[in-house]
Amino acid sequence: MNLNKYLEGKEVFEFNTVKTSEIPFTGKFLKYCEENICGQYNLSWTCPPAVSYIKEQEKIKCGFTDAMVFSCKYDVKDFNDIEQMDIARNKTMDILRETVKEIKRNNIDCLAYGCSSCKICGVCSYPHQPCRFPDDAIVPLEACGINVFELTKKANINYYNGEKTVTFFCVIVFNGGNN
Ligand code: SF4
Secondary structure: OOHHHHHHOOOOOEEEEEEHHHOOEOOOHHHHHHOOOOOOOOOOOOOOOOOOHHHHHHHHHHHOOEEEEEEEEEEOOOOOOHHHHHHHHHHHHHHHHHHHHHHHHOOOOEEEEEOOOOOOOOOOOOOOOOOOOOOOOOEEOHHHOEOHHHHHHHHOOOOOOOOOEEEEEEEEEEOOOOO
């Protein structure tokens, strides 16, 4: 599957591949998760403590060779407009989910990491019931300890894209190159 060609047809701003061995991992985000800055700590199957960044790191490094990093950029009138920010974030997650489905349709194994905790269900079944859609639930990049700023440098894509814009990032890890 030519992932570049596929993403060219989507509302993706920039993309590039790196080797999974180049992905910069860090444990420092865990303390932000524990401070519950985003309000999802201990509330989702896709966030700590249900997700261990050490285990995600192992899964990525031991199971996959290549990583596609992509960004979606949106114009923002008001950064305090939570609804608009959520719409933009959800659009990015939709592109990520569609891309993963296409990759899997091509019989390529992959794992995806996104720009927010999973919001598929109104209320997550965590912790009392199993995840309702484990094949579709996606872990945020920060929850698996990926340093997004450093990753954009490795992937040669912009982290900051100018005033009045917001940029969201996603990563898909897979095997077998991109052609
Ligand atoms: S699919 Fe539903 S149950 Fe599973 S992590 Fe997402 S919100 Fe939670």
